[in-house]
Amino acid sequence: MNEEIKSFTISIYTENNIGLLNRISAIFQRRHINIESLTTSQSEIEGVNRFVIVVNITEAQAQKIIGQFQKQIEVIRAYYHTEEETIFQESGMFKIKSDLLFNEPQIQNIIKESNARIVTVNKEFFVLEKSGRRNEIESLRRDLNIFGIMQFVRSGRISVTKEEMKITEMLSAFNNQ
Amino acid sequence: MDTETANKTQEVLSKTERITGSEAIIKCLIAEDVDILYGYPGGAIMPVYDELYKFRNEIHHVLTRHEQGAAHAAQGFARISGRVGVAMATSGPGATNLITGIADAQIDSTPLVCITGQVPSHLLGTDAFQETDIIGISTPVTKWNHQVTKASEIPEVLAKAFYIAKSGRPGPVLIDITKDAQFGELDFKYEKCTGVRSYIPTPKTNLESVKAAAELINAAKKPMIVWGQGVILGEAEAELKAVIEKAGIPAAWTIMGASAIPTSHPLNIGMVGMHGNYAPNKLTNECDVLIAIGMRFDDRVTGSLNTYAKQAKVIHFEIDPAEVNKNVHADVAVLGNSKDSLTELLPLLNENSHEAWHQEFKDLYAIEFEKVIKDDLHPTKEGLTMGEVLKEINVQSEGNAAIVSDVGQHQMIACRYSEFNKTKSNITSGGLGTMGFALPAAIGAKMAAPEREVVAIIGDGGYQMNIQELGTIFQQKVPVKIVVLNNEFLGMVRQWQQLFFDKRYASTEMTNPDFVTIAKGYHIDGKRVTKREELADAIKEMIASKESYFLEVCVEKEDNVFPMIPSGASVSDIRLS
Numbered sequence: 001m002n003e004e005i006k007s008f009t010i011s012i013y014t015e016n017n018i019g020l021l022n023r024i025s026a027i028f029q030r031r032h033i034n035i036e037s038l039t040t041s042q043s044e045i046e047g048v049n050r051f052v053i054v055v056n057i058t059e060a061q062a063q064k065i066i067g068q069f070q071k072q073i074e075v076i077r078a079y080y081h082t083e084e085e086t087i088f089q090e091s092g093m094f095k096i097k098s099d100l101l102f103n104e105p106q107i108q109n110i111i112k113e114s115n116a117r118i119v120t121v122n123k124e125f126f127v128l129e130k131s132g133r134r135n136e137i138e139s140l141r142r143d144l145n146i147f148g149i150m151q152f153v154r155s156g157r158i159s160v161t162k163e164e165m166k167i168t169e170m171l172s173a174f175n176n177q
Numbered sequence: 178m179d180t181e182t183a184n185k186t187q188e189v190l191s192k193t194e195r196i197t198g199s200e201a202i203i204k205c206l207i208a209e210d211v212d213i214l215y216g217y218p219g220g221a222i223m224p225v226y227d228e229l230y231k232f233r234n235e236i237h238h239v240l241t242r243h244e245q246g247a248a249h250a251a252q253g254f255a256r257i258s259g260r261v262g263v264a265m266a267t268s269g270p271g272a273t274n275l276i277t278g279i280a281d282a283q284i285d286s287t288p289l290v291c292i293t294g295q296v297p298s299h300l301l302g303t304d305a306f307q308e309t310d311i312i313g314i315s316t317p318v319t320k321w322n323h324q325v326t327k328a329s330e331i332p333e334v335l336a337k338a339f340y341i342a343k344s345g346r347p348g349p350v351l352i353d354i355t356k357d358a359q360f361g362e363l364d365f366k367y368e369k370c371t372g373v374r375s376y377i378p379t380p381k382t383n384l385e386s387v388k389a390a391a392e393l394i395n396a397a398k399k400p401m402i403v404w405g406q407g408v409i410l411g412e413a414e415a416e417l418k419a420v421i422e423k424a425g426i427p428a429a430w431t432i433m434g435a436s437a438i439p440t441s442h443p444l445n446i447g448m449v450g451m452h453g454n455y456a457p458n459k460l461t462n463e464c465d466v467l468i469a470i471g472m473r474f475d476d477r478v479t480g481s482l483n484t485y486a487k488q489a490k491v492i493h494f495e496i497d498p499a500e501v502n503k504n505v506h507a508d509v510a511v512l513g514n515s516k517d518s519l520t521e522l523l524p525l526l527n528e529n530s531h532e533a534w535h536q537e538f539k540d541l542y543a544i545e546f547e548k549v550i551k552d553d554l555h556p557t558k559e560g561l562t563m564g565e566v567l568k569e570i571n572v573q574s575e576g577n578a579a580i581v582s583d584v585g586q587h588q589m590i591a592c593r594y595s596e597f598n599k600t601k602s603n604i605t606s607g608g609l610g611t612m613g614f615a616l617p618a619a620i621g622a623k624m625a626a627p628e629r630e631v632v633a634i635i636g637d638g639g640y641q642m643n644i645q646e647l648g649t650i651f652q653q654k655v656p657v658k659i660v661v662l663n664n665e666f667l668g669m670v671r672q673w674q675q676l677f678f679d680k681r682y683a684s685t686e687m688t689n690p691d692f693v694t695i696a697k698g699y700h701i702d703g704k705r706v707t708k709r710e711e712l713a714d715a716i717k718e719m720i721a722s723k724e725s726y727f728l729e730v731c732v733e734k735e736d737n738v739f740p741m742i743p744s745g746a747s748v749s750d751i752r753l754s
Contacts, residue, residue: 015375019312019322026317067499073321073341076375171374 007036008062008080009088009159012051013043013167015074024051024075027068033057037090037156045168048076054157077167081159088159092137093119094128094144095151101126104147114140125150193366198328199224199359202292203232205335208367211263213254213624215239215247217274219267220307222294224359239624239653242645244271246617248278249643252287253621256604257579257629259412261288261342262621268295269307272353273314277611279349280318284608285433286410288347290338297357298326311353320348328361332368340370345378346497347410380498382513382521389509390492391525393466399534400426401457401464401489403449403478406433406607407471407496407515414438414600416519417470423523425530427538429457431472433607436597440576446538450478451742452589455549456541458740458748461486463537470494471515474504475608484747494518548753549739554594560733561709563587563662567594569713570632570660573720578630579604581622583615583639586668589738591634613642616659620649623657630658630720637663637689647699650725658719659701659727661692664734672737696727703727 014020021040028035036054043050057065062080069078098121100107111118116130130140137154196204202225206214214236218226229238241247244266251262262282266275272293282289296305312324321341325334331354338350394400408417414437421428421438427446428438438445447454449461461467467489472478479485482504493500493507494515501510511518553564567590570578576596581604582588588605597603604622606614619633640661650657667685674682696703703726706715712730719726740751 018324019316022313022316030317064499064503067501067503071497071499073373073376 003058003060005056005058007054007056007083008059009083009086009157010051010053010055010062010066010069010078010080011159011161011165012053012069012078013045013076014049014051015076016042016047016049017074020072020074023072024069027065028055031061031065033061033065039156039158045171048167048171052157052159077170079161079165081161085163086159086161088157089131090134090137090155090157091129091131092141092152092154094130094141094149095125096128096144096147096149098122098124098126100147107144107147110140110143114143116140193364195362196365197224197228197359198331198354198361198363199228201328201331201363201365202335202354202359203228203236204365205332205367206263207232207235208369209261209335209339211236211261213237213239214263214265215241215250215254215621216265217241217244217247217267217271219271219294221268221296221356222265222271222292222359224356225265225292225294239620239649241617241620242648243643244274245277245613246620246643246646246649248275248289248291249281249611249614249617250621250624250649251289251291252278252282252614253581253604253618254625255282255287255289255621256618257601257622258625259601260625261290261339263290263292265292266294267307268293268311269309271307272311273309275351276314276318277609279315279351281606281609281611281614282349283318283320285606286347286406287349288342289349290335290342291349291351293351293353294359295324295353295355298355299357301326301355311351315351318349319351322351322353324353324355325358326355328358328363331358331363332365336368336370337373341373341376379496379514380512382511382518384521386509386511387518387521388525390468390494390511391522393490393492393509394424394426394468395527397466398531399464400424400466400468400531401460402426402428402468402470403431403457403461403472404428404434404437404470405431405472407494408434408437409600411471411496411515413471413514413516413519416516416523418442419523420519420526423528424526425528425535426468427457427531427535429453431475431478431607432592432603432605434472435592435595435603437600439598440596441598444535447542448592449748450475451480451744452593452738452740454542454593455545455740455751455753456538458742458751459541460537462488462747462749464489466490466492468492468494469505470519471496473497473500476504479504480742480746480748480750484749545740545753553590558733560736561706561712561730562736563590563732564594565709566660566662566712566716566730566732567591567634569716570720571596573716574630574632578602578632579622579626581605581615581619581631581633583633583635584610584612585636585639586664586672586736586738587634587636587662612639615639616643617646617649619657619659620646620653620655623655624653632658632660635659635661636668637661637665637687637692638667640692641689644695647696647701651699651701654724656722656724658722658725659696660719661727661729662732663689663692663729664732664736665689666734669738671735675735675737677743692729693727701725701727703729705729705731707731
């Protein structure tokens, strides 16, 4: 068994029920596994939610916690994937004083080169949004820090796998039972 | 329930009618064949109790003296009957008092449905009187839990609760119901739950894995079985017996698997684990194929995983996929219900006897007998041993008693020396090790199986953790037999202090009250035995009694339980003294 600690993306397809987040986070908590990021939203299947959780653990640990997730009554299916097996993104938002946008020509270059998007501009501030890998967002943050950032927020990872997930098949098999 | 009554119940339930949430709860219980429940009333569950009064001919409510007692009684009921045990409590402290029993049921896979009252939904989250977040608190120790805030949700949620509690690997479910949902009305119609789409209770047995298991077993020179409670839960006792007899495999059991095969069966080689028998522990590290059936390689069974059965190919028959490779790597994993998979395995096995291998167990048993068992069962010193008490109970009950043991030295002695003729005869707190378990669990066991002799074996420590349940025994007239093995110590902790903490007996000595007087205060007849010559007659009198009976046996104060595998050591390092 590979004991090397790696970044794994855990995907948990669940029923949309109150309290499930508690059950899922408790599984990490009991095993002292720190959650690097957590995103939950509706999945591609109507009425089915998907948790995307990034953790740094060994593959043996990943296999065992997947078993524990699948044991939960309202968990339909859980998977784990390495970074190589997924396509993933994060999103960051930056709130910056508006006068900088007009008085610091360098900022305009940074926005252009980083492919960041201006979400809104008003008299007091403007808001930038940047999607991409963590290091790209961080690099933009470093560049903008020099001028002052009023607020910064970064989302958890969202990810899709390169290979097919057979969740839809599984659900239709159940419905046809 | 006879067919006619069942039909009537079904007729009533299939009709849609406008009733309150409380009445719906009772009707759901009736639909699930619940005729007994254990609980304690209080403000937030009062509407349900009020309805219970109306249905008191259909459902017998047992008022325990503490909610923990209710949960353990429901466990005892479930463990001996294989049915779902039901416990009920009010919100706040009532609900939190159930938690120990729920945690115990979770780790020992016992089907329970616990119903708790909750403050009205508009007060949720306001720190209202007797409000606790019981869903949050019980989440880590339940198989499933759910809060009901609308009367209309009750039938579906309760149906799901019973289905989840008893299907697959069983476990406890908690349903928290707000007071307004109990008062509210609904159009009631009940349909039993037959499936939840995200839940696969019993994974399909893969025939290829059964074949692979059979091949390994047929080629083995030194095969050994360790079975657990999964055999009892899966009702696979006959199938297991057929397998071990056909293939001639020595078979050992975990504490939770005890009694699935009679103690006297020649291929039953005893208990594994920390205080298990010498031979099966020692030979775990010599067998060539280890066949685990419905057991989870608990650390009390395996000792150090680094040295556990490293030489053996491991076959794991298991209903819960999360248990496979959790602690011990399985060369072959057979998922599914033990009854089904052993049925498929049997025809693929060659007949065998493994006589030389079996002789190795006998030789090691002889050593254990000489160094441990002889002194436990036939002592020559003056003080009474726990073992001789168990031996006498075996004689007087002819090995037919259900033994409900608490937690500590007496528990290990009870499991080691009880003669179990029948399955579901060992009711104990295995995984959680809950002191205070036995007295209330014995109540539930006796009520579920009134035809059986139920003997609770309890230490002086654990007895006082739920001693108030004597009141339940008295009020309900439950003819349970209570044996307290009194060594005036928290014996197991004292043993550890002796062996590993330089005999520093920190807070383990107990000055005890007059237990017989306390029993008599609850109108339970009792006796105190201090001498060997009084023991047989006292146990005879106890077994002969048609009513509940209390027997205190004052045993040697500083006896130890051996064999013993020190915590974290290898099973091969099992000590005989």
